Amino acid sequence: MVEIYNMAGHLVRRLHQISVAVFAEKLAEAKVDLTPVQFAALSAIHARPGIDQASLAGAIAYDKATLGGVIDRLESKGLVQRTVSPTDRRARVLGLSEDGLALFHRIIPVVRELQNEILSGLDDAEKSQLLGLLKKTTDAGNDKSRAPLREFVPEAGQKKS
Amino acid sequence: MVEIYNMAGHLVRRLHQISVAVFAEKLAEAKVDLTPVQFAALSAIHARPGIDQASLAGAIAYDKATLGGVIDRLESKGLVQRTVSPTDRRARVLGLSEDGLALFHRIIPVVRELQNEILSGLDDAEKSQLLGLLKKTTDAGNDKSRAPLREFVPEAGQKKS
DNA sequence: CTTAATTGGTATGTATCCTTACTATTAGTG
DNA sequence: CACTAATAGTAAGGATACATACCAATTAAG
Numbered sequence: 001m002v003e004i005y006n007m008a009g010h011l012v013r014r015l016h017q018i019s020v021a022v023f024a025e026k027l028a029e030a031k032v033d034l035t036p037v038q039f040a041a042l043s044a045i046h047a048r049p050g051i052d053q054a055s056l057a058g059a060i061a062y063d064k065a066t067l068g069g070v071i072d073r074l075e076s077k078g079l080v081q082r083t084v085s086p087t088d089r090r091a092r093v094l095g096l097s098e099d100g101l102a103l104f105h106r107i108i109p110v111v112r113e114l115q116n117e118i119l120s121g122l123d124d125a126e127k128s129q130l131l132g133l134l135k136k137t138t139d140a141g142n143d144k145s146r147a148p149l150r151e152f153v154p155e156a157g158q159k160k161s
Numbered sequence: 162m163v164e165i166y167n168m169a170g171h172l173v174r175r176l177h178q179i180s181v182a183v184f185a186e187k188l189a190e191a192k193v194d195l196t197p198v199q200f201a202a203l204s205a206i207h208a209r210p211g212i213d214q215a216s217l218a219g220a221i222a223y224d225k226a227t228l229g230g231v232i233d234r235l236e237s238k239g240l241v242q243r244t245v246s247p248t249d250r251r252a253r254v255l256g257l258s259e260d261g262l263a264l265f266h267r268i269i270p271v272v273r274e275l276q277n278e279i280l281s282g283l284d285d286a287e288k289s290q291l292l293g294l295l296k297k298t299t300d301a302g303n304d305k306s307r308a309p310l311r312e313f314v315p316e317a318g319q320k321k322s
Numbered sequence: 323c324t325t326a327a328t329t330g331g332t333a334t335g336t337a338t339c340c341t342t343a344c345t346a347t348t349a350g351t352g
Numbered sequence: 353c354a355c356t357a358a359t360a361g362t363a364a365g366g367a368t369a370c371a372t373a374c375c376a377a378t379t380a381a382g
Contacts, residue, residue, distance in 0.1 A: 002269055004204050004221070008276045008288075009180045009197060011295040014222060014310070016177040017339085018302040019170045024340095025305075035367070036170060043165050054330055060165070061175060066369050068332065073367080090330040090377050108163055115169045121301020126294055127169075133283065133291040134172035140282020141179040144186075146370065149175070178369085185370095196337070215360055227339050229362065234337080251347050251360040307340065 019118045026114040032107055033077075037062065037070050039111060042104045045080060045094050052091040058150030079103060180279045187275040193268055194238075198223065198231050200272060203265045206241060206255050213252040219311030240264060 004010040023036050034042075040060045045051060048059065057067040071094065074080040079100035085091035096104065119127045142148045165171040184197050195203075201221045206212060209220065218228040232255065235241040240261035246252035257265060280288045303309050 002204060003208055004201050006292070006296075007272070008279045008292060008295075009184060009272075010201065011292065011299055012173065012177050012180045012279070013197065014299045014306075015295055015302070016173050017222065017308070018299065018306045019173045020339090021306045022302070023170060036174065037368070040165050040171065043163060047164055052330075061178065062368090063370055064331070065333085065371080066367095069367075069369095085330095088330080088378070092331075111168070111170075117305075118169045118173070118302070119298050120305070121298050122294065126297070130291070130294040130298070131167070131169060131172065133287055133294070134169075134176055135167075136287070137280050137282050137291070138172055138175040138179065141176070141183070141279070144278075144281070145175075145179045145182045147178070181369090198338070213360075223338095224340055225361070226341080226363085227337095230337075230339095246360095249348070249360080253361075 015118075022114055022117050023111075026110055026117070027107065030107060030110045032103065032110070034103075034107065037066075038074055039107070041067070041070055041074060042079065042096065042100060045096055046101070046104055049095050050093050052085060052088075052093060054091070055150075056094060057147065061145065061147050061149040063147045074100070176279075183275055183278050184272075187271055187278070188268065191268060191271045193264065193271070195264075195268070198227075199235055200268070202228070202231055202235060203240065203257065203261060206257055207262070207265055210256050211254050213246060213249075213254060215252070216311075217255060218308065222306065222308050222310040224308045235261070 020036060023039075027034055027039075037060075041056065044056055044059045048055075051059070053067055053071060054064050056071075057064045060067075062070070071080060071082060071092075075082050078097055081095045081097050082092045083095075085093045116127070119130060122130060138149075181197060184200075188195055188200075198221075202217065205217055205220045209216075212220070214228055214232060215225050217232075218225045221228075223231070232241060232243060232253075236243050239258055242256045242258050243253045244256075246254045277288070280291060283291060299310075
């Protein structure tokens with residue numbers, strides 16, 4: 001049997017497909033028009049105000065070309081502000097607008113909730129087991145992706161207790 | 162903390178991203194120009210010769226619009242033959258060409274091998290544990306996706322011991 | 323300090339992915 | 353058998369996702 005149904009690649013793609021579908025469904029129910037990437041971007045900007053696009057791309061593991069388009073759409077929705085950095089005219093400094101911040105806070109519980117739905121069919125123990133295994137593999141395989149996850153190191157190093 | 166790094170959606174997307182990157186890398190090493198979907202299509206056609214596009218889409222969980230383009234590219238590469246069904250002029254009957262069959266057999270070991278690489282960082286026990294959990298969730302969440310996996314029931318029911 | 327190498331961002335091109343809409347064809351119903 | 357419903361495929365449109373190439377700006381090298 002040379003079928004794909006037991007292959008890691010197929011199963012991962014399938015769960016990702018389900019994940020995206022659940023995300024779309026729940027956000028639509030909440031009358032919010034946001035994709036998973038767009039939410040990830042909002043979240044990362046919220047956590048690191050003033051981050052530039054390249055660092056943001058690293059922080060959520062996308063290539064900068066893709067992220068450019070994502071930011072375009074977030075900006076045209078009025079959720080994100082993009083300004084030229086005063087210290088580096090190549091860089092675009094990102095921040096959430098008032099609307100963006102409000103929307104982000106509004107959807108956090110929705111997004112949190114839906115994570116459970118993605119893993120439906122598993123009990124709580126299995127869910128955390130799966131999450132742990134996913135974390136372990138993605139950490140190990142991080143550099144295998146063309147857009148690896150990178151730490152964001154703010155230049156002005158403020159203490160983080 | 163409202164970061165995404167521990168959310169199922171993010172981890173799954175990340176592993177999928179790694180999976181696709183590993184696939185691309187290994188197939189490129191083998192001098193083969195095939196995407197994961199294209200391989201899945203070849204595999205499913207090989208297992209079900211004469212299948213039509215809609216059934217194939219169901220068999221590998223893609224929507225028919227996407228699959229149409231995939232088949233276009235496989236056909237233009239000379240790997241797949243597409244003919245109008247004699248019994249249903251709407252349907253397109255699919256089959257592997259000689260080249261397609263040869264290529265498929267050649268890359269099977271490569272694709273098998275790379276599945277292990279996707280889950281690097283896990284030992285064998287953890288790998289099969291993860292695979293089991295993925296299978297359980299995807300089975301449970303099958304109908305949540307817009308393109309659910311469907312059984313393919315050939316009309317001329319030949320015995321399958 | 324001048325040149326070379328790097329980096330941030332955009333543009334372009336290919337391939338997914340999915341939705342909705344539409345045509346052609348077939349199946350189902352009275 | 354006429355009419356309606358369902359189905360196979362394509363078309364069009366939006367959003368990822370990534371590679372490569374390119375420009376502008378900054379940094380590193382000498």
